[in-house]
Amino acid sequence: MAEDVDIARPADAPVLDRLPMRDENGEIRPEFVEKIAHAIHEVDTPMLRAIVAELHEADLGDLIAALEPDDRVSLVELTGTDFDFSALNEVDDTVREEILEELGPETVAEGVRELESDDAVELLEALDEKDQEEILDKLPPEERDTLERSLLYPENSAGRRMQTEFITVPPDWNVGQAIDYMRDTPDLPERFYEIYAVDKAKHWQGAISLDALLRSRRPVPLADLIDEDRRRVSALDDQEEVARMFGKYNLVAAPVVDTTNRLVGVVTIDDVVDVIEEEADEDLKALGGVTSDEELSDSVLTIAKGRFNWLLVNLATAFLASSVLGLFEGQLEKMVALAVLAPIVASQGGNAATQTMTVAVRALATRELGSNNAYRVVMREALVGLVNGVAFAIITGLAAIAWFRIPGLGVVIGLAIICNLVAGALGGILIPMVLERVRADPAVASGTFVTTITDVVGFFSFLGIATLWFGLN
Amino acid sequence: MAEDVDIARPADAPVLDRLPMRDENGEIRPEFVEKIAHAIHEVDTPMLRAIVAELHEADLGDLIAALEPDDRVSLVELTGTDFDFSALNEVDDTVREEILEELGPETVAEGVRELESDDAVELLEALDEKDQEEILDKLPPEERDTLERSLLYPENSAGRRMQTEFITVPPDWNVGQAIDYMRDTPDLPERFYEIYAVDKAKHWQGAISLDALLRSRRPVPLADLIDEDRRRVSALDDQEEVARMFGKYNLVAAPVVDTTNRLVGVVTIDDVVDVIEEEADEDLKALGGVTSDEELSDSVLTIAKGRFNWLLVNLATAFLASSVLGLFEGQLEKMVALAVLAPIVASQGGNAATQTMTVAVRALATRELGSNNAYRVVMREALVGLVNGVAFAIITGLAAIAWFRIPGLGVVIGLAIICNLVAGALGGILIPMVLERVRADPAVASGTFVTTITDVVGFFSFLGIATLWFGLN
Structure with a gap:
């Protein structure tokens, strides 16, 4: 793998x-990145232009991510018009913003002009408004208008994801006319999978x-081929x-x-x-x-800060759970086995x-x-909690008895486990459903609530039942 | 929404x-499902056929899932050739298997014949070999051979996902010849996005x-349009x-x-x-x-059994962690605050x-x-652990002092938190990486190992440091 492959192939083959x-x-291959970095330092423009032209935008993006920050900007500058700016959509936001800022609005505007509208919007939407404006100002009016209109749609809407290049034909044409039209039009979209029939408006x-x-x-006639029922989306629809x-x-x-049923763009599968x-x-x-915006290229402090909030919420719930243990301090002192088993x-x-x-x-x-199906699924989860609760009540109970040689402890921990697994099942299904109902994201918030429930119910039921069973008051 | 919409529209509109x-x-709409169930019980075949013919396969699948089990089979039987079997690929495995078994091989074979090969394979692959054989036996030899060949590829391989219907042309044709060929061939694939140039073999x-x-x-000439560099996949490649x-x-x-570079199929984006x-x-x-095969339609016992194993593994690790607490029973008895704070x-x-x-x-x-980038990411995670460890050492330490009025307790819990957050960070990054290296699925196994580490290190460092600080031996 480390052998020098340069010699083995003819010199006129693709780089x-x-x-x-x-x-x-x-x-x-690290050797590949080194060669490119070397070529950048040596200002070997022809070699860099050849490489950049041959690479798929996705691979070009990976190459950029692998280079040192300074080399990234130099690569874009040295390769000029051969550099495909859509490659910048393939790298992390932080890396992209760094590069775009270094390049300056003039160069970025040049690159944006070569992009399909959806790629251009993707590139611009990560920038703050001032930087966007600076770049847009350098574009010809028509292109600027199109992009500005797309950027007016809400974030994560179909309007932001769509490309505004598409092919329309009058519905009264026939197949031959449509084909001739495509053969005669030089400026068709880069890739397309269907064409659309629209009226004059x-x-x-x-x-x-x-x-x-x-x-x-x-x-x-095209009318024979037109699918009128084809599912379409509104520009304001959420991308999800x-x-x-x-x-x-x-x-x-x-x-x-x-909103008036006029065709404004096309969202494609990619x-x-x-x-x-x-x-x-x-x-x-x-x-x-x-947090969803954490990226592998972020700095230690950015990441630590992003994760801090969640850990802080968790700390509060951990103290809440421990305060339940605190309620039973007397019992824990009398029977230390309870302190050992409670976390289980x-x-x-x-x-x-x-x-x-x-x-x-x-x-x-x-x-x-x-x-x-909500009712059925909630009932099912409660029953699953009960079934596994009973199973683990028996296993845990026997293990506790074997460990501490106190038969009552097995009964107590068994009952507490049944309580806690049923409570956990109900919390695990109802909390996400309630969060969804109040339009919060169940994925973000459920975890904290759910483990708070199982910690509190777990400690309280175990120590409460133990207090009653062993008369520890 | 509940109004009867039947009256509002003309009788000749689509159902x-x-x-x-x-x-x-x-x-x-529940009313929709009820109407269909009613039509099934009344054997209103014309109405059912009309509905089934109009529905998209995905919607038909959703309708089936919403019906009672007996009605599902009746719907397929009553609508006969109008029923699109690819709808069965849209429902849960359990539901699909029930229906296919009830229908019998003869009817299923009829339905499979109408499908594209990839849909047919998807329908068949969930069945056990005996049932597969029974259905395949009822198919014409050529169709049977194709499906049997696809089913020979390993599960989750490209060979299983590909459709074997595609369009090939000789590379020396021109555009006109290719278009004429497509116009003259009646039996083209249902949908296609590209055609392929192949030689005689x-x-x-x-x-x-x-x-x-x-x-x-x-x-x-097609030669001018052919993309020879187009990425292709081997039939044995994993679908991921x-x-x-x-x-x-x-x-x-x-x-x-x-393996000999012969074109055997096409994988499509859907x-x-x-x-x-x-x-x-x-x-x-x-x-x-x-487990990944758990489905919303599974029974309580199936689900409870599927989740049992993971909980059993977790129980073992919970006992392991508690055994660390058990080592410090003496200390816990002397200072019950330790038992209260250890879970934090x-x-x-x-x-x-x-x-x-x-x-x-x-x-x-x-x-x-x-x-x-492994080294860089591991170092970064360790540092994030350290940064947040110090932050939470201070917060938790102050909270512990405020609660129990023992200054030393704040220092002890702070040091333990730093230890545990760094240990957790290292475990959290290294364990998935090691699992990936030994070709285990990091997503499946990491969780248990990681929380075992943080439970054991957490309890051990907290109680160990407490023992030294307070001289509790």
Whole structure:
């Protein structure tokens, strides 16, 4: 792998053949990054231009992320028009902002002009308004207007994700006219999967997929091929709703209409895949107590600050749980085995509740859990809590008796575990459902509430039952 | 919403216009399900056939899930050839298996014949081999061979996900010939986004996207449009790798080749979206201690059994942690405040470790964390642990002093928190990395190891430091 592959291939082959970017596991070869860094320091412009032109934007993004901060900016500057700015959408926000600031509005505006509108919006939306303005000011009026209009749509809306380049045809054309139109128009979108029929005022009439066009003879009227029922989205729809629709109905593109049913853009599946991954990322991180904007390239202090709040909330609930232990100080002193076993009751409840909560959060996110099956699912979770509660009451009870040789302790811990697993199950399912109902994100907030319940119920039931059973008052 | 909409629309409108399936929130209207159930009981075949023909397969799947088990089978039987079997791929595995078993191999084989190969494989792969055989036996030899070949590929491989219907052309044709071929061939795949150039032995030559075809005039040779560098996948590639490639390079379809570079199928983006959602689902559930095959329609006992194992492992680790408390029984008796505060130390460490672990698991899954940045990320996490450790040492220490009026207790709990947050950070990042290295799934196993570390280190450091500080031996 470390051998110098430059010699093995002919000199006129593509640069990437002689100097492969990735090893067989798909990881970037350190030698590759070094060569590029070397070329940047040596100002070897022809070699850099050749590499940058050959790389896919996604690979170019990975290369940028792997370079030192100063080299990143130099690479963009040295390669000029060969540099595809959509590669900057592939790197972390922090890295992108650094680069864009260093480059200055003039250069960025040049790069933005080459992008499809959705990529341009993605690049601009991370910047603050002042920087956006500076860049937009350097664009020709028409391009500026389009981007400004897209940026007016709310964040995470279909309007922000759509591209404004698309092909429209009058519904009374035939297949031949549509094909001739595409052959004669030089400035078509980079990739497209369907064309749209609109009336003179740009009102949506229907979609025609390219495969439908290609199977039909030239005289066939488009009206025969138009799918009027094609699902479309409103520019104000949330991207998560749009992604769910794409997933459900297997779409590759969806027309975006404004409130008057005029076609204003197209959302394509590649943007939707990004949304799906983003949303999965957010839910996973939220359940783990990490803010969704934390990135691998963030500094130690940024990350520590981002995680601090969640830990602070958790500390408060931990003190709340411990204050329950504090209520029973006298009993703990009399029977220290209770102090040793109490965390087990809390922990089993917490884990069972987390299982339920995970399922609930996921089912709410995918809309599998709704008002039509809520009652059944809540009952089922309570029963699952009861079944596993009884199972672990027996196991834990026997283990406690074997350890401390106090039969009553087995009964007490068993009863407490049943209480706590049922309470955890109910908390695990009801809390996310309530949060969803009040329009809070169940993934973000459920965890704290749920483990507070299982800690408090676990300690209270265990020590309360022990007080009664052993007469410890 | 509850008004009877039947009267408002003309009788010749599509049935769904008069009887909408969903309310404005996209949830299925209970009245709709009732009407369908009623029609099933009344054997109102024309109405059922009309509804089933109008519904998208995804909506038909949702309708089936909402019906009572007996009605589901009746609906399929009553609507016969109008029923699209791909709707069965939209429901939970348990529901699908029940229906397929009730229907009998003859009817299922009829339905499978109408499906694209990838949908047929998806329907069959959930069944056990005996049932598969019975159904395959009822198919014409050619269709049976195709499906059997696909089912020979390993589970979760590209070979299982691909459809075997695709369009190939000789590389020496021109645009006009390709278009004429598509116009003249009646049996084209249902949807397609590109066509493929292959030689006489079916060896891959390149891909031609439909938009490239449509922008070009008839005499243009296909050779000018062929993308030879198009990313393709091997039939044995794991679906997760395939999904990552689609996401990275914004593909809508990818040709699948066998070991001799012969084109054997095509994976399309709609299947990949399913894979992405499946994988996100698996990671999320694994982190929450739920097996990935748990479904909302499972019975109480199935679910309780599935979750039991994880809780059992957790119980063992909880006993391990409590045994550390047991080592310090004497100290706990002398100073009961230690018993009250110990869970706080464990809990803060556990939550900080979970944050780190969540980020690590996600970064490993997306390949953002690899050998080239491992050292940097590990160091960063350790530092984040230290920073937040110091912050919470101060907060918790002051709170402990305020509560118990013992200044030394604040110092002890503070030091223990620093130890535990650093230990948790290291465990949270290193354990997933080691699991990934030994080819275990980090999402499934990390949680147990990590919280065991923070429980044990938390209890041990707190009580150990307390013993030294207060001379409690």
